[in-house]
Amino acid sequence: MPLPLAINKPLELTFTADDTVALQGDLDATVPAKVWDKLLKRPASASSASIAPSKSLTLDLSGLTVLDLNGAAQLLWLKSIFEKKEMTVSIKDVPENFSPIWDLACRTLAPRAPLPSKDTLIETVGHHFSDFFKDMTALIAFLGEVIANFILLIPHPLKVRWKTTLAITEKAVVNALPVTALVAFLVGLILAFQAAMFMKLFGVDIFVADLVGLSIIRELGTLLTAIVLTGRSGSAFSAELGAMKINQEIDAFLTMGLSPTRDLALPRVIALTLATPLLTILADFAGLLGGNVVMITRGYPVSVFWTELSGHLSTSDLGTGLFKSLVFGFTVAAIGCQRGLATGSGPGAVGEATTKGVVTNIVVLATLDSVFAVLFYVLNW
Amino acid sequence: MSSTGENAPKEFVYPVEVEKLDVGYPEQRVLLEKISFKVAPGEIVGLLGPSGCGKSTLLRHLVGLEPIKSGQIRLFGQDLWAGGGVHIDSLRRKFGIMYQGGALFGNLNLIENVAMPLKEFSNLPQGAIMVAARLKLSLVGLEGFEHHLPSSLSGGMQKRAAIARALSLEPKLLFLDEPSAGLDPVTSAGLDGLIVTLARNLNLAFVIVTHELGSIMTTIDRAILFDKEKKGIVAEGTPDFLANHSETLEAKAFFRRGSNNSRTTHA
Numbered sequence: 301m302p303l304p305l306a307i308n309k310p311l312e313l314t315f316t317a318d319d320t321v322a323l324q325g326d327l328d329a330t331v332p333a334k335v336w337d338k339l340l341k342r343p344a345s346a347s348s349a350s351i352a353p354s355k356s357l358t359l360d361l362s363g364l365t366v367l368d369l370n371g372a373a374q375l376l377w378l379k380s381i382f383e384k385k386e387m388t389v390s391i392k393d394v395p396e397n398f399s400p401i402w403d404l405a406c407r408t409l410a411p412r413a414p415l416p417s418k419d420t421l422i423e424t425v426g427h428h429f430s431d432f433f434k435d436m437t438a439l440i441a442f443l444g445e446v447i448a449n450f451i452l453l454i455p456h457p458l459k460v461r462w463k464t465t466l467a468i469t470e471k472a473v474v475n476a477l478p479v480t481a482l483v484a485f486l487v488g489l490i491l492a493f494q495a496a497m498f499m500k501l502f503g504v505d506i507f508v509a510d511l512v513g514l515s516i517i518r519e520l521g522t523l524l525t526a527i528v529l530t531g532r533s534g535s536a537f538s539a540e541l542g543a544m545k546i547n548q549e550i551d552a553f554l555t556m557g558l559s560p561t562r563d564l565a566l567p568r569v570i571a572l573t574l575a576t577p578l579l580t581i582l583a584d585f586a587g588l589l590g591g592n593v594v595m596i597t598r599g600y601p602v603s604v605f606w607t608e609l610s611g612h613l614s615t616s617d618l619g620t621g622l623f624k625s626l627v628f629g630f631t632v633a634a635i636g637c638q639r640g641l642a643t644g645s646g647p648g649a650v651g652e653a654t655t656k657g658v659v660t661n662i663v664v665l666a667t668l669d670s671v672f673a674v675l676f677y678v679l680n681w
Numbered sequence: 682m683s684s685t686g687e688n689a690p691k692e693f694v695y696p697v698e699v700e701k702l703d704v705g706y707p708e709q710r711v712l713l714e715k716i717s718f719k720v721a722p723g724e725i726v727g728l729l730g731p732s733g734c735g736k737s738t739l740l741r742h743l744v745g746l747e748p749i750k751s752g753q754i755r756l757f758g759q760d761l762w763a764g765g766g767v768h769i770d771s772l773r774r775k776f777g778i779m780y781q782g783g784a785l786f787g788n789l790n791l792i793e794n795v796a797m798p799l800k801e802f803s804n805l806p807q808g809a810i811m812v813a814a815r816l817k818l819s820l821v822g823l824e825g826f827e828h829h830l831p832s833s834l835s836g837g838m839q840k841r842a843a844i845a846r847a848l849s850l851e852p853k854l855l856f857l858d859e860p861s862a863g864l865d866p867v868t869s870a871g872l873d874g875l876i877v878t879l880a881r882n883l884n885l886a887f888v889i890v891t892h893e894l895g896s897i898m899t900t901i902d903r904a905i906l907f908d909k910e911k912k913g914i915v916a917e918g919t920p921d922f923l924a925n926h927s928e929t930l931e932a933k934a935f936f937r938r939g940s941n942n943s944r945t946t947h948a
Contacts, residue, residue, distance in 0.1 A: 329813075329850055331805060332805075333805060368851040369813065369883075370813045372816070373809055376812050377806070377809040377812040404883075408819045409815065
C-alpha cells in the first residue's frame, strides 16, 4: 500500500454570499476528492446559509497557502464541469506569489482535443478479421520463401550453413531428447493403463498392445514430439530472432544484402525438419515402452507385447507417422522463425512474438493432424 | 565561481546537500572520496566528468537506489539514508527523475504514464488527475500526443514525456540522467530550453548528469567537475568560468573540445 502524501494545511471551502466560495489551505495533490463533493453536489435549492444555485460561481483564492500545477488542474477541471452545466466560473484574488503558476496553467492547457472515437463492434470484428488474413498471408508467404530458398540451395549444398545447422540441431533437438522421451513414456503408460482397465472386462486386454502401438506410432508420438518442440525450440527461435529484430541485427542483415530467411531461418528449418523424425522414433519407442510396462504388470511377458504389436503394425503406420513428423518439424521451425522475424517494436514485443509463435504452432499442428487423418483414411494408408 | 542559488528566496531549505560522501558500490573501490556540494532551489547544477568517474553512481546514491559507503545526503533538509525504506519512499515523493532512455512504461500511453503517480499517491478526482496529466504533457510540448504509446514517439519526445511524468507530483527537485544523449542538436536544444523554462517558471532545482558541452554551456547555472584520478571535485563554477577562466587542467581538458568546436565554427 503506497504511503499517502503528507498534508500541511487541509483545503477548506467556505460558502459565502454572492455565489462565492472561498478556498483556504493547500491546493495541491494532497486535496481529497471528497472536498469537491461539497461544491459539486450542493442541493438544488440552497438554504440561506449556503450559496443559492445560479448561473455563476466565483472561486476566491485569496486564502490559499499553496497553489501548484496540480491545484491549478483541479480548478480547471471544476471550471470545465460547471461550464458543461452552462454555468460561468470566475476566479478571483489569486495570491500574487501564485499568479505565475495559475497564468502558466491557463496559458498551457489548450482547449481539450476530442478523443479518438472508439470502433463499433462491427468495425472491431472487421479489423480482427483483416488482421488475421494479413497475418496468414504473411505466414504463407514466408513458408513459400523458405521453400524457395531451400530449392535454390539444392544445386549448391555447400552454401547451406551446415555448421550453424548442426549447432541448432544439437541445441533444439538433441537436448530435447530426455524431455520428449519422458513425456512419451508417461503418455504410453497412462494410455495402456486406462485401456487395460476397461478391456480386461471383456478379456481382451492383450489388444492393449495394438491400441497403444497404433496410437503412439500413427498419432501421439508424432504429435507429442511436435508439441514439445513447439514449446522448447519453436518458442526459442521466435525469441532469438525477435531479440535480433529489436537490436536491429535483422536490419543489419538486410542492409548488408543478406537474407534473414536464407541465413537465419533456413538453418533452423532444416535442422528441425531433418531431426524431428529421428526424435519421433525415440518418442515412439519410449511410448511403447510405457505400454509394455503396464502389460508386464498385468502378467504378460515382454515377448507377448512385441509379438502382438509386430503382428498388427505395418510399415505404412510407421511411414505415415514419420512423414507427419517431417512436416511438423518444418512447420514448427518455420512458424517460430516467422513470428520472430515479424516482431514489432517496444519492450513487450519479443514476449508477444513468442506467445504468438507457440499459439499459431499449436493451432496449425492440430489442424494439419486432422487433415492428415482424413487424407490417410481416404488413401487407405 | 558563482554563488549557489541566485534565484532562491532568502530563507530556504537546500533541495540537495551532500557532505563528505564516498561514492562507490559496496565491496568495490571508492570512485569519489569525501565530496561535498549543495543545490539551491531553482538552480540547475550539472555533474560533469569523464566516463567511469562515478557520476552515475553518485546519481544512484542521490535517488536512494544505491546505499552510501560513508558521508551524508540530505534532501530538503532530511537525511536520505537515516531511515529505512518507508523514510526513503517518503523522500522520493519530493523529487522526480528522468532516466537516460526515458523509462516510460511501454504498455501505457503517455497520459496514463503521467497520471500514474497521481493515481497511486493522491486522492484527487479522476477527472482532475487527467487534467493535471494533460497539463504536464502540454507543458513539455506534447499536447495532442496523450493517447500515443511511447514506442510510437521519437527519442526526444519520449524524454519530454519522461520529464512530464517526473513532474507529476510537483516535486521541487528533478534529477536528469544524460538528457541530451542520443538526440540531434535541434531536439537537444529544445530539451535544454524546456529545462531552463521549467527551472525558472516553477522554481525547480535540477541535478543533471551530462557530457554534452552544448547543453552544459546553455543550460547549466553551476557545473561540478569530477575527476577519476583525483577521486573528487576538481572544479566548480559557471560553465563559462570553467571554460574560459579556470586554471584547472581537468577543466581545460574537459572544455577544450567545446572551445575547439567554437573556433572551427567561427573560422
